[in-house]
Amino acid sequence: MAFDIFISHASEDKEIVARPIASFLDENTELTVWYDEFTLNPGDSLSEKIDYGLANSRYGLVVISPAFMSKNWPKKELRGLNALNVEGQNKLIPVWHNVAKEEVISFSPTIADVYALNTANGVSSVCDEIIKVVVSVETSIDELIDKAQKLLKDGEFELSVMSASKALRQHLEFIALQRLGPKYFRKKGIKRFSLLQLLDALHSKGGIIPKDSESEIDRKKLNSLRNIAVHGSKKKELGFKNSNAFIVQVRIIIRESKI
Template sequence: MARRNEIIETVLEVVYETWEDNPFGTFEGDSVGDEVRNRLDDDIDHKTMHHVMQDMDSEFLIEHTGAMGSLGMVSARANGIEKYGESNQSFLDNQNYLEILEYLIDVDDENPGEYVNSEDIREDVDLSDEEIERNIWYLDKKGQIELMQAIGSTWVATRVEPAGRRIYEEMSGSNRSSTETTITEEESLTDSEYDVFISHASEDKGQVARPLAEELSQRGVEVWFDEFELEIGDNLRESIDEGLSETRYGVVILSENFFGKNWTKRELEGLTAREMGPEKVLLPLWYEIDKETVQSHNPALANKVAEKINEDNIPEVAEEIFGIIKDRED
């Protein structure tokens, strides 16, 4: 375990240093692996390195795409950059992303929803081009801005997302809420938040996800569930990001279907990022799946305490989730 952790830390170090020069880049896994071996002065075999990189991918520390006979391609992820920054000096220490958020919020206040050209940001924000690239990448990965991209270019324009506005307010202590997101004095904070966000594969909706959402709602739990919240014309990504950022808990219904979807993986990554703080966020439920299968997809999730859910025990599971919410409120 100690050796594995050392390899992970060194992979993060190498990826971070490579990422600093090219935030939007994808890097050869073999080159990363060779540099890790050099720094550790250890001839780590290909199989071990591959397994470590795959585990790091499942834990959202890097993005790793395997390839036959090689270590494939590697790119950075926000969680990995944050983990590296916990014990090392990194670009996050300066919190320059707040300057970019403030600039984008100013534009959004004057012209709601308007994209800002990359040239304007480079001209108006007092940061180097390299710093802007790193922070734009980070804000995009955290779902706080939306990028407009073009072929042959990493990004050409961007605009602030509701999650970015909220993060800016929390980090800077400033209240810059737009008209659409302002909470009136008559509303309490809890009225505007959700107790749980239910992340699930569409194939599992009818059997367990919808019945669970209904059981929780009957108990007075504020539930973010796609059928309850999304309306025709809604921006899907924006609506889900808002739900993820405003919920206390993420109920994740893990199944073979869940692990086969890119969208559910993105939701899981968003919830996992929030759990890096002191509060428990993830509430995993296993649906027609066992620990070995979860382990094969995501080792970190396999070690979390989870409940099994099926069509027959949904009321009991809902009652347990309700109890967790009540305990936190008390």
């Protein structure tokens, strides 16, 4: 899929709902977002771009509002969004904005039957819930760790550490979002924290793994090995021993840290 999430909305809801959600997801996660202001260029065919976005997105988010329900085109987009629901898996995320359930039922009984988020709880709360749904943490992390293990066996030590460090970063960003809150990620407009910053931030908030655990991790060594894998080093090359130790420590952190 080209996009993780497609955002459908009426232009009247852009300023208050759609843009804040799209901006937050773009700035604070690694999700690829289809949103008109991010995706469309002058001269693009609007219908073609929308059709492509709908066909190539893992999830579809639709802002249901009085303005949205009054438009002629929403039903077409909704048909495309509903097509994302396959094999009993609901990939549609409705966000209700200034609407009552009776109004949604009148507009689309099918949409009204899908569990919805509500801007009455605040846009930041909506963003948090979207992340929980869209970021398939366990699956993506497991896949990255499996890939790291295979690369290790193939002798691709730097690549194995890079794959494992990506899994670790995804895990740390998720638990940091839970423990520290979205505001932490908006601090000073910082979009991405280094691996060491994330490790240290979580350590300062009660540790990365339980204090009574027999396992210990060296945060600075983890970060150092990750940097060698990514940027290389004239003084040191990664071998099986260090790469394997890195993957083992990543597994310990993922297994024992609590989300």
